[in-house]
Amino acid sequence: MTSASIRRLAIAIVLGAGFVALLIFLFQPDPIPVETALVRKGMIRQSVSDQGIARASDAFVVSAPVSGRLERLTLKPGDRVAAGETVVARLRPAQAEFLDPRSRAQAEARVAAAEASALAAQSEVNRTKAELQRAQSNYDRVRRLADRGTASIDALESAETAAKVAEDQVSAAEASLKARIAELDAARAALIGPMTTTGEPIEILAPVSGFIRRVFQESERVVPAGTSLLEISDPHAIEAAIDFLSEDAVLIREGQPAEIYDWGGPSALGAVVRRVEPQGFTKVSALGVEEQRVTVVLQISQPRADWQGLGPGYRVWGRVILRQNEDALLVPLGSLIRDAGGWAVFHVVDGHIVLTRIEIGAVSGQAAEILTGLKEGDEVVQFPSDRVKPGVLVETQRSEGRP
Amino acid sequence: MRVLDIKLLRDLWRLKWQALAISVLIAVGVAVTVMAYSSQKALSTAREQYYRETRFADIFATLKRAPLSLTRRLAAINGVRAVDPRIIKSGLMEVRGQVRPAIAQIISLPERDEEALNRIVLMAGRLPDARQPHEAVALKTFLDATGLRLGDEVSTVIGGRRITLRIVGAALSPEYIYMPSPGSTLPDDKHQGIFWMTRAAVEEAADLDGAFNAVAIAITPGRNEAAIRAEVDATLAPYGAGVAIPRADQASHAFLEAEFKELKTSGAIFPPIFLIVAAGLVHLVMSRLVDVEREQIGLLKAFGYSDFEAAVPFLRLATLIGLGGAIMGGALGAWLSQGITTLYREFMRFPELTGDFHFAAFAISALLATGLTAAGALVAVRRATRLNPAVAMAPPRPTTYRAGILDGGYFDAMIDPLSRMILRTLFRFPVRSFMTCVGLAASLMVLLATQFVYDSFEVVLDHSYYRIQRWSDQVGLAEVRGPSAVKNLTQLPGVLAAEPIRSIPVIFRANGIEERGGLIGLNPGSELYRPRDEDGQALPLLSDGLILSEALASKLKVGIGDPLLVEVTEGERRELVLTVGRLSHDYSGTPAYLARPALNRLVSEGDVANGVLLLVASDARADFYHALASVPLVAGVVSRDDTVAAFRDIVTRSFSTTMVFYLGFAGAIAFGVSYNASRIAFSERVRDLATLEVLGFTHAETAFVLAGEIVVLALAAMPLGILGGHLLADAIVAAYGRDEMRLPSGISAWTHGVSLLAFAVAIGLSLIIVVRRVFDLDLVSVLKTRD
Structure with missing residues (x-):
């Protein structure tokens, strides 16, 4: 073979090999x-978290001891009160009720009847007094006669007894009159309608020192006994009540570290699990599913200054740290x-x-x-x-x- | 003319392989044209008929609740032809045998059918009986996909209540011709159930007695649709309505329109390319073919036939070849169109979708191809008939041999004579060499440009579902809820992480352009959903910056720092002015992102979400879905893994069919061009080649001269073809870009490899066939001069 043909062959082989190499390169799998x-x-921390609410740990609700007219409460939420000293509320006696036409007619009729009874009693008194006079004069006469020996002892005793009886009858009639007069007063009292009465108000004192949290009844009104009037609590005693799913609550123990987050402040607050309530309850979730939840109470362990702005009723999220590994x-x-x-x-x-x-x-x-x-x-x-x-x-x- | 006819047939037989190669090229061009236009016609006809029969509405609106008496006011609006108030409610439905619950939508049937719009077409069974409370007609594709049958009972949780339905009929609806599933553009038949029930039944289920919460309106043609829509909005606004959408924005219709647009684009781009390439090559090849036959033409003229009579056989030959190719192409195109129609039938639920044949397209392309073939022949024939017969019959005069570029002394020493022959031939006929090179490059171009789509899909899938959105499941809530809702979902089995998401439908306005879209509120620092910039870096969600998708920004013609008017189309309609902060790079949809707290603030709401992104352990998914199906407020769930799997399935299935097709096409082009070029070169220079052998060169060396020409051209065509392929890929990306999917234009190394291999194989095959002829050369008969 000529050198030219060798060269041609060489070029052909080189080209062929080059092409094959190119193909192999192209067919390499792409990374x-x-x-x-x-x-x-x-x-890392393993935790359970859920939504909850901040609330006052000890709240004292002051309520009305008796029914009466509550004077307007001048204290406002946030006011400071001292135990046993500050007057938080005043109660006055209530006013009488209105009379409807039927009751009025009945009461008035009763008054008339009582007046008539009183008159009858008065007449009875007069009668008995007259009887007494006669019996007394009779007794005097018989006594004079008995002194001269003209009347018998029996007659004398009869006359004495008659006089005594007549005296007693007068007393009875007078007592009866008094009763009738009292009844008349009572019947007249039934006609009393609402009008200003005088009476001493009673003062209700604060049971504990703290601040007023909520005022339930501000304006003046008649309240039945037991009505909640206002709530006093210690502002430093705020805890977070988080409603955990019961499956999560099983893992939570008292004393575990926790934190409060998404409360509106700059950073999460350290807290401790204070109590896991024993009884669960049913709650419908945001998505419409029924769930069993348990309230877990977290106590914030940071100083109050760090969470000044947080108050009872504010929404918080609580996270209980089950396990932590640094x-x-x-x-x-x-x-x-x-x-x-x-x-x-x-x-x-x-x-x-x-x-x-x-x-x-x-x-x-x-x-x-x-x-x-x-x-x-x-x-x-x-x-x-x-x-x-x-x-x-x-x-x-x-x-x-x-x- | 009988003799010439016989000659024609014999010639045809002699040139059978070349004729076939040319016909195939023509067939390719015609087939692509016919396929594109026929499919378009089939779809378009089916759709128009369907819409007409079912009275498909023009305007759709949804609202919270309005009394039926409001219908009269709507009907009184100028231009409204018909009003169809209905109730639509959706919820989750567990289906036997399926892990993920389906989304069930219940729609009320109108009481009187004459007034109905968007009528359903019953395919099996019957309509629900008003006396039976729980009968329903289901969407046929849902039944087919889930295996449910008429008479089966299913239950769903709607509005907090569990409702049991009994399926009594199967139907199709024009509103659900194509149903993209949430989270992807592909339909998900198994998980999208539509049920039509009597009005009374739906009223009871939805607690909307005597009321409606959705309405479809038909308008008289020719009226100002936007004005009517505005009036409808005004009428429905007090009842909690969003903004009414025109037919163009209705999900199914919009997708169909996009498909049509794509088909039209295909029809406008591909057929002309194929036709031009095919016709150009055919013209070239035909003229060279006839040039080779000029001896015969001279002979005929010598026998006394006139110019015309001598030319006619060749014209007939050309026409026969052309017609043969056209008919083949027509048949192939019809068959392919049927195939495409079948593919469409799978996705688009028409009650009837029959293949069609676009005769005009066939006729025009056939005419064009045949005409160019004949023209090519004619040009050469005229060249031959102009010559004196004696001159024509003599071997062609050698072309002028001057010292060319390559004839300097330096080259002479470097390159041996045979190689010089190759190079000289190439450079003597620069135009012809260039055209052949271009033809070869064209086939490589087609190979690259048609395969790159699959590479692009991979990039899009990876980017969209694993880089930007990293959640494994997304749950939609029927109403906005606070953070405890997210917490509730975290407690479902298998959930590893959860993040809230808030999305609001809005209309973006800037520079006089309006675009419907959604504002997505994500948690800053979200791990499960991270918009990215074009370098792939995650974009931070700042409290004031709006992150806009690049595609949306270019549609609205805004850039970073520009203000944008955003109208919230639900609840209180607000108009907000937001500034574009960053641009995000994505391949599907036109999302806009904002930090969720900022978004909630803008619409004056607290810390709320209407969806949750979840990371669910893969083997706990069944338990998760089962638990999810019983949660009343959940309106839907999307699974990333299922979406990706569906995409991959489609891609793989279409890949195998279309790849055979495109490889065949491009291979045919490469084979056709190289075979014809070398075969004709052989015929043209058979004397020279025989002379070489007489001079003492071996068969191999002679073959080298012939084949070397093609090899050099092929090597030159490779970079050209690769460049052209990349350009064509870019053009395809630009032409096919639409809201739902934009393709990146990278072509992978693997695709290059496959294309080059196919290219090499096609050319190699053709060379082997031609080189065999060299080895079988009968020197004596070739070199015989005719006296």
Whole structure:
């Protein structure tokens, strides 16, 4: 073969090989772009949280001891009161009721009847007095006769007895008259309508020192006994009552650390679980589902100055911290996947994906604590797409997110 | 002329492979044209008929609640032809055998059918009986997809109450020809159930006795639709209505329109390209073919036939080839159109969708192709008949040989004579070489541009569903609720994380342009939904900045820092002025984002949400959905995994059919061009090649001279084709861009590899066939001079 033909062959082979190499290069699988994060050490907290309300821990409600007319309360919410000293309310006797026409007619008729009875009693008194006079004069006469020996002893005794009886009858008639007059007064009293009466007001004193929280009855009115008038409480004694789901409440114990957040202030407040109420109750959720809830009371452990603005009735969110680990291995929540009933992650090793089984401990809203399976600095895929499978080639892009 | 006819047939047989190659090119062009126009016609006819028969409305409005007596006021509006008040309520429905609950929508049937708009077409069973309270007609596609049958009972939670329905009929409706499912543009038949019940039954279920909460209005044609719509808005505003939407914005219709627009664009772009490429190549090839036959023409003239008589056989040949190709193309196009219609039938629920044949398109393209073929032949024939017969029969005079660019001493030393022959031929006929190169590049271009769509899909899926939206399920609430609602959902089985989302329907206005859309309120620092800029970096949600999608910004012609008028179309209609803060880069929809607290403040509401983004453990999904189906206030749920899987399914299925098609097309072009170029070159220079062999060169070396020409042109065509493919891909992206999906224009290495391989295979095949002829060269008969 000539050198030219050798050269031609060489060129042909080179071109052919070049083409094949190009094809091989082009057919290389493309690395899949993935977003990754590093396994880091950090703090993780496992907690349960729910919505609740701030309320006064000890509230004293002052109520009316008797029915009466309550004078207008001059104290306003926020006023300071001292135990046993400050007069918080005054009660006056109430006024009589109106009479409807029938009652009025009946009462007036009763008055007329009583007047007639009194007159009859008076006549009776007059009669008995007259009888007494006669019996007395008779007795005098018989006594004079008995002194001269003309009247018998029997006659004398009869006359004495008659005089005595007549005296008693006068007393009885007078007493009867008094009774009738009293009845007349009573019948007249039934005709009394509402008019200003005098009477001494009674004063209600504050049972405890503190501030007035709420005033239930401000204006003057007639109140039945037992009406709540106002509420006094200590402004420093504010607690948060959070309604947890009963399944969450099972995990909560007294004394566990907690925090109050989303209350409107700049940062979350430290608190402690003071009490888990024993009785659950039914509540319909915002989405219309019936749930069993338990009220858990949290006591804010930070000084009042930090949460000045929070008052009773304000909405708060409470979080009870069940478990806290300062130095846990953390992985972002978006990298967790399920594999054969357990947890796993897609671990990037030398640019390839390895499916690594892991065991997780505490889970927060952003990260999970790794107990076994990974170590610090390992790179895991966040939010893997469906093309990420064990063994594929990947091109990583570190995300700026934090677990 | 009988002799010439026989000659014609013999020639045809002799040139059978070349004729076939040319016909195939023509068939390709004609087929694409016929396919595009026929599918368009089929769809368009079906739709018009459907709308007419079912009295599809022009205006749709939804409201909270209004008394039926309001219908009279609506009917009294100038220009309104018919008013159909109805009740629409939706809720979740658990279906046996399905993990995720379906979204069930219950619609009331009008009491009197004559007044009805958007009438349903009953495909099986019967309409519900007014005396039976719980009978319903279901959407046929839902029944087919879920396997439910007539007589089955299903239950759904609507407005806090559980209602049981008995299915008595299957129907289709013009309002649901195409139903994009929430969260994606693909329909999800198994999870979208529509049920029509008697008015009394729906009134009871929705607690809307004597009232309606949705209305469809038909207007007399030719009236000002916008004005009527404004009046409807004004009439319905006190009843809690949003803004009425015209037919153009109705979900199903809008999608159909977009498909039509796409088909029209396809019809406008692809057929002309194919036709022009095919016709151009055919013209070229035909003229070269006839040039080779000029000996014969000279012979005929020598025998006494006139110019015309000698020319006619070739014209007939050309016409036959052209017609043959056109008929093949017509048949292929009809078959392809049927295929597309079947594909459409799967997605678009017409009661009847029959394939159609657009005769005009066929006729015009056939005429064009045949005409160009004949013209090509004619040009060459005239060149031949102008010659004196003796001259014509002699071997063609060698072209002028001057010292060309390559004839300097330097090159002479570098390149051996055979290679020089190749290069010289290429440079002597620059136009022809260029055209062949272009033809080869065109096939490579087609290969690249048709495959890149699948690469783009991957990028779009990855970006939309795994980078921007990272949630695994999204739950929609029937009404806005506070943060405790989000908390409630966190407590469902399998939920790892939850974030609230608030979305409000709005109309954007700027520079006199109006666009309907939604404002999405996300938590700042959200992990589950992160709008990104064009570099892929997550955009922070600041309390004052509006993040606008790039596509929306360009539609409204606004940029960063520009003010934008936003009209809230629900509740109290407010007009807000917002400033564009950042632009986000995405491939589907035209979203606008705002920090949720800021959004709630703008509409004077507290910390509320009307949707929740969730991260659900993949093996707890069944339990999650089951628990979710019993939550009264949940209006719908979207699963990311199901959406992506559906997309992938569609893509894979269409990929396999269309890929065979496009590879075939492009391969045919490459094969056709290279085979014809080399075959004709062979015929033209058969004497030269035989002479080479006489001089002592081997078969291989002679073959090298012939094949080398094509190989050099192919190598030159590769970069040209790749460049052209990228440009065509960009053009396709621009032409097919629409709201629901914009494609990025990157082409993957794999696609390049496949295209180049197909290209090489097609060319290699054609060269093998031609080179065989070189090896079978009968020197003596070729070199014989005719006396």
